[in-house]
Amino acid sequence: MAENLSRRDVIRLRKAMTSTQSDSFFYHLRNLLRAKLHFDTLLIMQFQKSGTPRLHNGWLRRTAALEGAMRQYLAGAYRLDPFYQYPAPPQDGAMYRLSEIAPDRFFTSEYYLRYYRKTQLCDEIGLLCPLENGSIAHLSLSRRAQAGPFKRKELQCLRHYSPLLLEMLRSHCNFRAQHMDQNAETPSRPLSQIIRTEAAETLGVKLTKRETQVAELVLQGHSNPSAALKLGMAYETAKVHRRNIYRKLGISSQGELFSLFKDVI
Amino acid sequence: MAENLSRRDVIRLRKAMTSTQSDSFFYHLRNLLRAKLHFDTLLIMQFQKSGTPRLHNGWLRRTAALEGAMRQYLAGAYRLDPFYQYPAPPQDGAMYRLSEIAPDRFFTSEYYLRYYRKTQLCDEIGLLCPLENGSIAHLSLSRRAQAGPFKRKELQCLRHYSPLLLEMLRSHCNFRAQHMDQNAETPSRPLSQIIRTEAAETLGVKLTKRETQVAELVLQGHSNPSAALKLGMAYETAKVHRRNIYRKLGISSQGELFSLFKDVI
DNA sequence: CACGTAATACCCCGATTGGGGTAGTTTTTG
DNA sequence: CAAAAACTACCCCAATCGGGGTATTACGTG
Numbered sequence: 001m002a003e004n005l006s007r008r009d010v011i012r013l014r015k016a017m018t019s020t021q022s023d024s025f026f027y028h029l030r031n032l033l034r035a036k037l038h039f040d041t042l043l044i045m046q047f048q049k050s051g052t053p054r055l056h057n058g059w060l061r062r063t064a065a066l067e068g069a070m071r072q073y074l075a076g077a078y079r080l081d082p083f084y085q086y087p088a089p090p091q092d093g094a095m096y097r098l099s100e101i102a103p104d105r106f107f108t109s110e111y112y113l114r115y116y117r118k119t120q121l122c123d124e125i126g127l128l129c130p131l132e133n134g135s136i137a138h139l140s141l142s143r144r145a146q147a148g149p150f151k152r153k154e155l156q157c158l159r160h161y162s163p164l165l166l167e168m169l170r171s172h173c174n175f176r177a178q179h180m181d182q183n184a185e186t187p188s189r190p191l192s193q194i195i196r197t198e199a200a201e202t203l204g205v206k207l208t209k210r211e212t213q214v215a216e217l218v219l220q221g222h223s224n225p226s227a228a229l230k231l232g233m234a235y236e237t238a239k240v241h242r243r244n245i246y247r248k249l250g251i252s253s254q255g256e257l258f259s260l261f262k263d264v265i
Numbered sequence: 266m267a268e269n270l271s272r273r274d275v276i277r278l279r280k281a282m283t284s285t286q287s288d289s290f291f292y293h294l295r296n297l298l299r300a301k302l303h304f305d306t307l308l309i310m311q312f313q314k315s316g317t318p319r320l321h322n323g324w325l326r327r328t329a330a331l332e333g334a335m336r337q338y339l340a341g342a343y344r345l346d347p348f349y350q351y352p353a354p355p356q357d358g359a360m361y362r363l364s365e366i367a368p369d370r371f372f373t374s375e376y377y378l379r380y381y382r383k384t385q386l387c388d389e390i391g392l393l394c395p396l397e398n399g400s401i402a403h404l405s406l407s408r409r410a411q412a413g414p415f416k417r418k419e420l421q422c423l424r425h426y427s428p429l430l431l432e433m434l435r436s437h438c439n440f441r442a443q444h445m446d447q448n449a450e451t452p453s454r455p456l457s458q459i460i461r462t463e464a465a466e467t468l469g470v471k472l473t474k475r476e477t478q479v480a481e482l483v484l485q486g487h488s489n490p491s492a493a494l495k496l497g498m499a500y501e502t503a504k505v506h507r508r509n510i511y512r513k514l515g516i517s518s519q520g521e522l523f524s525l526f527k528d529v530i
Numbered sequence: 531c532a533c534g535t536a537a538t539a540c541c542c543c544g545a546t547t548g549g550g551g552t553a554g555t556t557t558t559t560g
Numbered sequence: 561c562a563a564a565a566a567c568t569a570c571c572c573c574a575a576t577c578g579g580g581g582t583a584t585t586a587c588g589t590g
Contacts, residue, residue: 105546113524208566223546237568243549252548259378370576473536488576502538508579517578531590538585543578550572557566 009035017164020171026057029168033141037154040144041066041121046173047136051185053078056176061144069119076265079191080111080220083126083138093129093137093166095159097150101126102221109221110258123149125158129166129173137173139165191265192216198264205248214241218254219261274300282429285436291322294433298406302419305386305409306331311438312401316450318343321441326409334384341530344456345376345485348391348403358394358402358431360424362415366391367486374486375523388414390423394431394438402438404430456530457481463529470513479506483519484526 005013012035016028030042044056055074060066078084082102106112124142131137141158143150150158158165192212199205207215210231217227228238246252249260270278277300281293295307309321320339325331343349347367371377389407396402406423408415415423423430460480464470472480475496482492493503511517514525 108518108520113520117521117524118528210567225546233567234569236570239548240568242547246548253373254547255373255378256382259382263383475537490576498537499539501540504577505538507577511578519577533590534588536585536587538583540582540584542581545577547574547576549574552571553569555566555568557564559564560562 013164017168020168021175025168025172025175026059030059036157037141037150038143038147039141040147041140041142043138043140044169044172045138045140046131046177047084047138048185048188049134050187052076052188053084053138054180056173063119066119066121069115072115077111077115079188079194079265080109080115082106082220083124083128083140085191085220086128089128089130089136091130092163093127093170095125095127095162095166097155098124098126098142103217103223104221104226105223106221110219110255110262111221114262120144120146122147125150125155127162127166127169129170131170131173131177133177135177137169139169191219194264195219195261198261199249203249203260207245207248211241211245211248214238215245215257218242218257219265278429282433285433286440290433290437290440291324295324301422302406302415303408303412304406305412306405306407308403308405309434309437310403310405311396311442312349312403313450313453314399315452317341317453318349318403319445321438328384331384331386334380337380342376342380344453344459344530345374345380347371347485348389348393348405350456350485351393354393354395354401356395357428358392358435360390360392360427360431362420363389363391363407368482368488369486369491370488371486375484375520375527376486379527385409385411387412390415390420392427392431392434394435396435396438396442398442400442402434404434456484459529460484460526463526464514468514468525472510472513476506476510476513479503480510480522483507483522484530 009032012028012032016025016032019025019028026042026044029044033039033042040061042057042059044058046054046056048054053074055070058070060070073081082098083096086096086101103109121142122145124140126141127137127139129137129139141150195215196207196212199207213231214227217230222230224238224242225235228235231238245257249257251257251260274297277293277297281290281297284290284293291307291309294309298304298307305326307322307324309323311319311321313319318339320335323335325335338346347363348361351361351366368374386407387410389405391406392402392404394402394404406415457477461472461477464472478496479492482495487495489503489507490500493500496503510522514522516522516525
């Protein structure tokens with residue numbers, strides 16, 4: 001069974017666990033995981049409370065598309081990442097699969113089509129774990145299309161060891177946070193604020209609070225029903241808000257809404 | 266009335282008409298037109314039979330977005346330009362408005378949202394005129410959103426003088442063609458071929474003739490009914506082709522189709 | 531000739547979008 | 561307080577899309 005660790009695995013695990021407070025942790029972690037499953041990217045990031053995400057460690061199978069996407073991600077596209085916008089994980093952290101937590105229309109959203117799809121990644125597992133300072137540690141594993149989605153066994157294995165992984169992740173991120181220049185934190189404007197000010201300044205339009213929220217969810221890839229559910233309102237109400245947004249912005253389709261904000265995000 | 270030419274207009278007209286065989290034609294043409302209507306871009310191009318379009322003369326109101334879009338256009342996006350893909354104009358040439366000749370879903374198409382919309386252009390008038398060598402001369406006038414679409418009077422004026430403009434356009438393009446290095450013509454792969462080979466090579470999928478045609482029209486911004494009309498088939502048949510395309514390419518939405526080819530086009 | 535592929539046309543369905551309207555309640559603001 | 565703005569919920573509708581199916585008619589190539 002995948003859950004069983006060979007002697008070598010045990011050694012790898014020990015090396016990873018004992019190195020969380022050092023720079024070699026990522027190396028050992030990668031070795032550990034590589035022995036148990038196949039992945040094409042491995043990232044350790046930190047979602048900060050009011051700053052842009054930090055990439056602590058990253059390994060990508062060399063691809064121009066992947067590196068370009070990574071740059072765009074850190075530059076602002078992260079705001080539409082389902083893992084980034086996912087509500088705070090439980091105290092102990094948790095493991096999620098992209099397809100589980102993605103908004104219902106995420107895979108036809110502009111973010112997916114423009115940033116994600118061209119990386120050829122087809123599956124992603126994310127571990128999220130709250131840190132002491134209020135930020136969130138994020139471990140991401142993903143697979144390219146040619147390798148297919150994660151297999152059942154690989155998922156079982158990950159799920160089985162996710163408590164350990166989360167613990168290591170937390171420990172390592174706390175270590176990295178100490179050596180991080182707090183002041184170098186680039187402030188991150190939340191998506192809602194971007195929408196508001198962009199609409200106001202560029203288009204001279206004042207969006208109401210609810211309209212901004214609906215626009216935000218729509219940009220993240222929620223359908224009307226899904227956005228309504230998230231905001232605790234009736235489906236028709238979300239529709240009304242969207243209609244008002246379109247009217248105010250002088251557009252008439254979801255695609256135009258995306259194109260209005262894609263340069264800013 | 267807008268059709269009336271002042272004495273100064275007459276002088277401008279004469280200058281333009283007498284300079285079609287020289288490099289100063291564009292300058293005089295711009296002066297002539299500027300006196301009669303407002304525009305934010307003025308382009309003289311030549312759509313070649315089997316080469317990429319040539320930009321003979323171009324004037325853009327300085328905008329980073331405009332210049333970027335122009336580069337993308339010449340690099341390949343021209344293939345989705347409604348004027349470019351418009352069937353051959355009559356012998357004497359003709360004048361068209363973008364909204365008249367655009368595919369029904371053009372304004373929600375990827376081309377429009379990615380290339381056209383961000384230029385902030387909201388209206389475009391194109392004169393098309395066949396040349397001797399089989400290529401097509403194209404005069405384009407467009408307006409930015411802040412100026413609004415062309416006014417009725419401006420359109421009347423243009424329409425009234427379009428025979429003259431077309432004649433000048435033809436004359437000038439023939440002049441430019443003489444001084445053009447025939448061999449420098451960059452060969453242009455037609456869209457259909459790009460779709461075919463891209464699907465075959467990158468995705469290992471053989472699209473049939475009809476499927477390729479449907480994919481082409483969809484990428485250009487035609488809906489199923491519109492594509493069916495263009496291909497002389499029933500609406501349902503076009504739908505079947507599209508369904509087969511999706512199945513073969515392993516996708517499930519129009520957005521993914523766009524994203525598959527957007528890097529190639 | 532026969533068989534496979536391509537192409538055609540039609541049926542069904544559910545889901546979503548975009549746009550129109552009416553109406554009631556809550557909140558904000560002058 | 562009273563009016564305006566925001567929010568809510570529901571009604572209607574047409575259009576499109578994506579996916580399922582069946583069936584008939586070419587068209588070629590072996």
